[in-house]
Amino acid sequence: MPSKKNHLVISALGKDRPGIVDRLTRAILDAECNILDTRMAVLSGDFAILMAIEAPWDKLARLEGQLPELEKELGLTIVADRTEPSETAQPLLPYGVDVVALDQPGIVHNLAAFFSARNINIEDMTTSSYAAAHTGAPMFAVRMTVGIPANVHIAALREEFMDFCDQLNLDAVLEPVKG
DSSP states (O other), X not given: OOOOOEEEEEEEEXXXXXXXXXXXXHHHHHTTOEEEEEEXXXXXXEEEEEEEEEEOHHHHHHHHHHHHXXXXXXXXXXXXXXXXXXXXXXXXXXXXXXXEEEOOTTHHHHHHHHHHHTTOEEEEEEEEEEEOTTTOOEEEEEEEEEEEETTSOHXXXXXXXXXXXXXXXXXXXXXXXXX
């Protein structure tokens, strides 16, 4: 009978340099654990990673025991949290949200507040700042995936979202995530 799989989420943060991902994934492989999902970025010279890992409890415990040594070796702050696989009470429809606007404080907060007020979860988000091609104006872009409950009327939500974005002078798109 196969061992029950347990889940561990690891986050690590520190100064970026080559080899960090190699060393982290080597430790996970050596502990006989499996990486389920990963998000990684280098932001302002700092390395940040989130990893969901699955393995029987004893193998996760072995990995957890190696984390203090990895922290010292790699100069990272590493946090690990035992988790359970997520179980949603109702089916969610994945929708992509793309927003572009002149850079201004509060864009991310306003978008988060809009979806939160409607009990819609932000599942993934990436933001970036850049200079507009011809004018050099400071621009801000947000790309996110939201989980919309299946009982939400999508056309009404889209109209409400577009009105909301128009009020804030945000160019936006809300569309289903294509497989």
